[in-house]
Amino acid sequence: MAVSEKKEEELKSIISINGNIDRNNREGLRGWLNPSRYGWERVSYWLQRLTGIFLLVYFIGHVYETSSLTGGLDAWNAMLQLTQTPWGHTFLLLVIGTSTFHSVNGIRLIFTEAGRGIGKPGRPDYPYKAVSLNYRQKSGIWVSLILAALAMLYGASVLFGGD
Amino acid sequence: MSLEENKKPTEQNEKKPPKEILLRVFRDNRQKEDNSGHRYDTFKVSTQRWTTVLDALLHVKSYQDSSIGIRYSCRMASCGSCGMKINGIPRLACYTKISELQGDTITCEPLANFPHIRDLVTDFSQFFTHHKEMQPYIHNDMSEISDMKKLSEFKQSPEDVDKYLQFSYCIKCGLCYSACPTVATDTKFPGPQAISQAYRYVADTRDNSTKQRLKIVDDRHGVWRCHFAGSCSSVCPKGVDPALGIQLLRGHLLSFSKNEKKIAQLQDRSKNSEI
Amino acid sequence: MIRESQIMKIHYVTGIAALFVVAVHIIMRLIMPFNMSLNYTNVIANYHNIPYALLLESILILIAIHGFNGLRIILLELRQNTFWERGVTFFTLAAMISVIAYGTRTIILASGL
Numbered sequence: 001m002a003v004s005e006k007k008e009e010e011l012k013s014i015i016s017i018n019g020n021i022d023r024n025n026r027e028g029l030r031g032w033l034n035p036s037r038y039g040w041e042r043v044s045y046w047l048q049r050l051t052g053i054f055l056l057v058y059f060i061g062h063v064y065e066t067s068s069l070t071g072g073l074d075a076w077n078a079m080l081q082l083t084q085t086p087w088g089h090t091f092l093l094l095v096i097g098t099s100t101f102h103s104v105n106g107i108r109l110i111f112t113e114a115g116r117g118i119g120k121p122g123r124p125d126y127p128y129k130a131v132s133l134n135y136r137q138k139s140g141i142w143v144s145l146i147l148a149a150l151a152m153l154y155g156a157s158v159l160f161g162g163d
Numbered sequence: 164m165s166l167e168e169n170k171k172p173t174e175q176n177e178k179k180p181p182k183e184i185l186l187r188v189f190r191d192n193r194q195k196e197d198n199s200g201h202r203y204d205t206f207k208v209s210t211q212r213w214t215t216v217l218d219a220l221l222h223v224k225s226y227q228d229s230s231i232g233i234r235y236s237c238r239m240a241s242c243g244s245c246g247m248k249i250n251g252i253p254r255l256a257c258y259t260k261i262s263e264l265q266g267d268t269i270t271c272e273p274l275a276n277f278p279h280i281r282d283l284v285t286d287f288s289q290f291f292t293h294h295k296e297m298q299p300y301i302h303n304d305m306s307e308i309s310d311m312k313k314l315s316e317f318k319q320s321p322e323d324v325d326k327y328l329q330f331s332y333c334i335k336c337g338l339c340y341s342a343c344p345t346v347a348t349d350t351k352f353p354g355p356q357a358i359s360q361a362y363r364y365v366a367d368t369r370d371n372s373t374k375q376r377l378k379i380v381d382d383r384h385g386v387w388r389c390h391f392a393g394s395c396s397s398v399c400p401k402g403v404d405p406a407l408g409i410q411l412l413r414g415h416l417l418s419f420s421k422n423e424k425k426i427a428q429l430q431d432r433s434k435n436s437e438i
Numbered sequence: 439m440i441r442e443s444q445i446m447k448i449h450y451v452t453g454i455a456a457l458f459v460v461a462v463h464i465i466m467r468l469i470m471p472f473n474m475s476l477n478y479t480n481v482i483a484n485y486h487n488i489p490y491a492l493l494l495e496s497i498l499i500l501i502a503i504h505g506f507n508g509l510r511i512i513l514l515e516l517r518q519n520t521f522w523e524r525g526v527t528f529f530t531l532a533a534m535i536s537v538i539a540y541g542t543r544t545i546i547l548a549s550g551l
Contacts, residue, residue: 031347040393042344052512056508067543069547070548106453113410114410118406121327121328121330121366124402128399128400130404130407349515381441383514385442387446
C-alpha cells in the first residue's frame, strides 16, 4: 500500500509555508542537471539514465526500421539508403558506446544495489569517508567508460574501415 | 589513532586562507506580505586559519546585519542544525572551514528540497514525518514486561552492535536529503536518512519486526527509487553512509543478504528442540 | 497487485538476459563483412532460421520490458499524483505491448516469406 491517506494529509498540510502547494523548494529536474557536484557515483547515475532513454528511443526506431523488411526488397533498400550513411554510422557508434556503458554499469549497479561490493558497517572515524563509495565499485564506472570507448573505436573500424 | 595522525589529512588539504573573504548570503522572507523575492547580500569578513562558515555568518550577524535568519546550536557538528548549501554543496556551516573552500567568495544558500522559511532557515517537518513513517523504535513482541520473572535485558554482543552502530550516529541534519537526486523530484520518496534508519532497525538484533519494516519500504516510492547516486554519503558529516544502509536494506528485499537474525532464530529453535 | 520488489527483480533479470542475447545478435552482424550482412537476402535467410527468429523475439520482449519499465521509473519520479501515476503505468504498459506486437509481426512475416 502506497502512502496512506493520513500521511498524504499530513504531508499536504506541511508542504508549504506560504499557503500554496510549492514543491518544497525542491531542485526538480535542474537538480539532475549537474552531476559533477557529488562525485563519480552521481555521474554514473546521470549517464545510466541518459543512456537508458537514448537506447529506448533507438530501440523503438530500430524495431520500426527493421519492419521495412515486410515491405519487400525495395522498402528494405530504401531504408538502407537512409541509414547506411556517415551520419547513420556515427549514430550507430553512439549506440554502441551507450549500450556498452549501460550494460557494464548496469551489472555493477545490480551488485552494489544488492549490497555487494560496498563494504560493511563499522565504526566511522575522522575524516568520516563513506565506506560504500570505495574504489572497488567506483572503478566499475571507469571500466564501463573505458569499455564503451573501446567498443566505439572497434565499431568505428568496422563501420568506417571499409570492408 | 594518535592525535598527530588524526591531524594529517586536514593539514595536507588546507591551504593558507585568504585574510578577507566575500560572504554572499541568500536573503528571502516568504512570510512577509510584501515580499519582493530573493536577493543575495554580500559582506566582507576577515578570517583566520580556523574560521568556519558559521563563525563568519555570526560575525556578520553581530556586526553588519543582525536581520540574517540562521539556525545553529552546538557549533560542533553534533546537533545538525546549521545545514545549508555552501558554494552549491550541502554542508554543516560549523564544520566547514573557510580554508577548505575554493575561492574568495563563499555563497550561503538554504538547503534545497526543504520548504523555505526565511534566509538560511528551512522547514524540517516533512523530513521528520518521513522518518516517523519508518517506525524508528525497537519492536519486540517478546518484550512483554507483565511477567517479572521473564523480564531481562536484551543481550547484544559488540559484533551485533557494529552491524547498526554507524547508522545510529545520524544527527538528522538533512544534508543527505538535500543532496539526493530522487528527493529533488519525488515528493513521496522518504529520503536517504529515513531509509537508512529503517535499515538501522532491521539490522538491530533487539528488533524482530523485519518483515513489517521491509513492507514499509517495499513501495513504488520507497527504497526502489534509490539508484545509488551516492550523493547522500558524500555529504554526510558523521560518516553514517546512508547509501550503504539503503543498499544493504535492498539486499534483504532481494534475498541477497544473509538474514542473520532469521538464521539465529532457526539455530535457537533447533537447539531448543534438541534439549 | 504486483509488488515493486517483484517488478524490480524482473527489471534486473531482463537486463542481464538481454545482455547475452543482444551479444549474440551483434556477433551475427560480424560473422560476415558488415555490408554483406545487411543484404536483403542474407537478412531474410537469418529470419528463416527459426532459432535466430526466436532469439530476435526474446530480445524484443526482454528489451521492451526492461526499457519501458525504466521509463516508467523515471516518469514516476517526476510527479506524484494518482492521475499521473496511473497514466504512466498504463502508458508504459501499452507502449511495451504495442512495440512487442509490432516487432513480432515483423518477425512472423519475415520468417514466413
